Amino acid sequence: MVSIAFYPIFGKPFVLYLGVITLISFLITAIFGISFYRGLLRFKWHPTMVAVSFFLAIIMTVVGVSAGNPLVGILGILTLFLFFIAAMIGISIHQRWLNVRFMWHPVVVVISFIFATMHGILGILIFG
Numbered sequence: 001m002v003s004i005a006f007y008p009i010f011g012k013p014f015v016l017y018l019g020v021i022t023l024i025s026f027l028i029t030a031i032f033g034i035s036f037y038r039g040l041l042r043f044k045w046h047p048t049m050v051a052v053s054f055f056l057a058i059i060m061t062v063v064g065v066s067a068g069n070p071l072v073g074i075l076g077i078l079t080l081f082l083f084f085i086a087a088m089i090g091i092s093i094h095q096r097w098l099n100v101r102f103m104w105h106p107v108v109v110v111i112s113f114i115f116a117t118m119h120g121i122l123g124i125l126i127f128g
Contacts, residue, residue, distance in 0.1 A: 005067040006127070013127055015063055019120055022056040026083065026116065029053050030109060033090075043094075050087055057083065069126055075119040082112040 005015040029049035035041035057080050064076050086108040092098040093105060 003063075003066040003068070005063050015060075015067055015127065016124065018056070018060050018063060019123060022053065022060045023116055023120060025049065025053040025056050026113070030113075033106075033109075050090075054083070054087070064123075067127060069123075072119065072123045072126055075115065075122060079112060079115040079119050082108065082115055086112055 005013060007014040009017055029046065029052075032041055032046045032049050036043050036046050061076060061080055065073055067073070086105060089098075089100060089105045089108055093100055093102055
């Protein structure tokens with residue numbers, strides 16, 4: 001049985017395009033967060049993009065698991081987990097549930113992007 005992850009689009013597997021779209025979605029989310037922090041954008045767009053990004057990431061996880069490479073899969077799930085931790089820190093700061101310095105939210109986001117980049121590069125080297 002052929003996995004949907006390997007369905008070729010312009011000669012590259014579907015999972016590659018889904019990963020790029022997901023990463024771009026998280027980048028737009030980060031840009032919206034920075035724009036809100038600087039007072040250029042209303043807050044409602046940042047959480048909306050967080051939801052869209054997580055939706056894409058969950059689809060990416062389901063499709064990616066069908067690709068069958070455990071190393072890429074573990075790195076992808078770790079990346080999703082780190083983005084989830086960043087989101088929980090952001091929600092906790094916004095709702096004032098925790099007395100955490102704001103600095104930790106962007107730090108965890110940057111670490112998440114580093115892991116996402118490593119995950120993407122490894123996926124391209126193995127599947128692309």
